[in-house]
Amino acid sequence: MGDIVFQNTLTGRKEVFVPLRAGEVRMYTCGPTVYNFAHVGNFRTFVFQDILRRFLRSRGFRVMQVMNFTDVDDRIITNAAAAGVGIREYTDKYIEAFLADRRALGLEMPEKVVRATDHIEDMVRLIERLTQRGCTYSSDGSIYFRIATFPAYGRLSKLDPSGIQAGARVDVDRYDKADARDFALWKAPKPGEFFWETRIGPGRPGWHIECSSMAMKYLGETLDIHTGGVDLTFPHHENEIAQSESATGKPFVRYWLHAEHLLVDSEKMSKSLGNIHTLRELLEQGHKPSSLRFLLSSVPYRRQLNFTEDSLRQAAGSVERLRNFALRLRQGKFAEGASGMSERAARAAEEFEAGLEDDLNTARALAAVFDLARDANTAMDRGEFRQGDIAPVLKTLERFDAIFAVLVDDDAEKLRALGLAGSDQAPGDAEIEKLVAERQAARKARDFAAADRIRQQLADRGILLEDTRDGGIQWKRK
Numbered sequence: 467m468g469d470i471v472f473q474n475t476l477t478g479r480k481e482v483f484v485p486l487r488a489g490e491v492r493m494y495t496c497g498p499t500v501y502n503f504a505h506v507g508n509f510r511t512f513v514f515q516d517i518l519r520r521f522l523r524s525r526g527f528r529v530m531q532v533m534n535f536t537d538v539d540d541r542i543i544t545n546a547a548a549a550g551v552g553i554r555e556y557t558d559k560y561i562e563a564f565l566a567d568r569r570a571l572g573l574e575m576p577e578k579v580v581r582a583t584d585h586i587e588d589m590v591r592l593i594e595r596l597t598q599r600g601c602t603y604s605s606d607g608s609i610y611f612r613i614a615t616f617p618a619y620g621r622l623s624k625l626d627p628s629g630i631q632a633g634a635r636v637d638v639d640r641y642d643k644a645d646a647r648d649f650a651l652w653k654a655p656k657p658g659e660f661f662w663e664t665r666i667g668p669g670r671p672g673w674h675i676e677c678s679s680m681a682m683k684y685l686g687e688t689l690d691i692h693t694g695g696v697d698l699t700f701p702h703h704e705n706e707i708a709q710s711e712s713a714t715g716k717p718f719v720r721y722w723l724h725a726e727h728l729l730v731d732s733e734k735m736s737k738s739l740g741n742i743h744t745l746r747e748l749l750e751q752g753h754k755p756s757s758l759r760f761l762l763s764s765v766p767y768r769r770q771l772n773f774t775e776d777s778l779r780q781a782a783g784s785v786e787r788l789r790n791f792a793l794r795l796r797q798g799k800f801a802e803g804a805s806g807m808s809e810r811a812a813r814a815a816e817e818f819e820a821g822l823e824d825d826l827n828t829a830r831a832l833a834a835v836f837d838l839a840r841d842a843n844t845a846m847d848r849g850e851f852r853q854g855d856i857a858p859v860l861k862t863l864e865r866f867d868a869i870f871a872v873l874v875d876d877d878a879e880k881l882r883a884l885g886l887a888g889s890d891q892a893p894g895d896a897e898i899e900k901l902v903a904e905r906q907a908a909r910k911a912r913d914f915a916a917a918d919r920i921r922q923q924l925a926d927r928g929i930l931l932e933d934t935r936d937g938g939i940q941w942k943r944k
């Protein structure tokens with residue numbers, strides 16, 4: 467296997483990935499601001515991060531990933547007050563929903579998931595450190611970072627430093643993307659607003675300081691990888707770098723990986739267009755978790771992904787094709803020996819790895835697997851596929867699924883776990899296997915009426931059974 471190469475936003479180049487400590491990857495992920503349900507654009511970034519961590523793990527790295535929840539900001543404080551509940555209670559339900567959505571998409575849990583409001587003391591300490599180094603000033607009880615003290619400001623986002631407005635301040639959580647200004651590290655409370663009483667005064671943290679302090683607390687002062695959506699590059703990640711490096715004097719992050727935007731029907735998602743779909747809405751409309759996962763992972767993360775009904779249907783078809791191929795491999799009866807397909811499978815595995823090594827080029831990796839499936843299906847149709855080919859082809863397919871995780875059909879169970887119905891028509895692998903076993907038992911007991919009933923039930927739900935000559939049974943989806 468070759469080197470892993472990542473496009474690094476910081477340097478603007480593709481670079482060979484070498485972690486600071488051999489065999490170990492320390493990675494930080496900006497998590498959601500939990501004031502509503504996450505949408506499909508958010509999940510594009512989270513699916514990319516899942517592919518990244520699965521790939522690194524599959525290559526033998528020990529991954530330590532930290533993801534935060536931003537559970538305090540302007541909107542959260544306003545919404546919680548309007549709902550008459552505390553911010554903790556208000557954000558709890560969105561955190562729970564987000565974690566359930568992640569499970570539906572088959573996203574692995576990061577090693578550490580942390581809430582900003584559990585780390586106020588860490589943030590206060592970091593702000594004190596910045597003050598000792600002369601990087602801050604106070605105004606009306608708020609504390610600001612003085613960008614002029616950090617000459618490297620703008621390096622990540624390639625921002626023109628002349629756009630920096632010296633002394634101009636911004637202290638809301640929503641930022642103007644056009645220019646850089648001194649940003650709030652600590653915000654004084656407005657009258658009647660929720661606040662923490664601390665050594666640096668009453669108030670609450672700014673958004674950027676949360677990520678710097680939690681990232682460094684758990685991952686050390688220099689991280690291997692920091693990921694996020696491209697819209698976070700400026701000002702959020704730029705500000706994280708300024709704060710962290712000013713406090714420690716060390717490089718904060720070695721590789722910055724940013725996922726591009728997701729477009730819906732070729733348009734940017736926006737409230738006014740009404741094209742912001744939450745994951746739940748899409749699942750309620752009858753789309754499968756596996757189709758969504760597949761679609762979101764199929765376009766390389768540095769390219770824009772155009773999300774359409776049609777692309778979602780195609781994704782469902784692609785997943786179905788691979789699932790049926792895996793079934794055919796496992797259930798098929800082939801002549802003894804091996805054919806050129808064994809060698810063909812090994813080549814596909816190499817091409818699959820090469821695709822992912824190349825800055826996670828998922829499209830290239832997927833093409834390798836689909837080409838293999840096509841060739842193997844053709845060989846089976848022609849009677850050229852051999853018993854000895856099964857293991858090497860399955861091995862490549864398992865390699866694929868360790869990263870893409872769509873082969874096991876558990877869509878129905880995942881929908882049920884989210885409390886979504888409509889899964890009756892689409893039984894999962896486990897349920898089918900159970901019904902097939904019951905039918906076999908009925909046949910053995912010579913209860914042919916019961917056996918026929920189960921066959922019909924499965925047929926009604928799109929599952930075809932085929933009895934084999936040796937008394938076994940094969941099934942597939944229509």
Ligand SMILES: [Zn+2]
Pocket residue numbers: 495496497677702
């Ligand atoms: Zn962040």
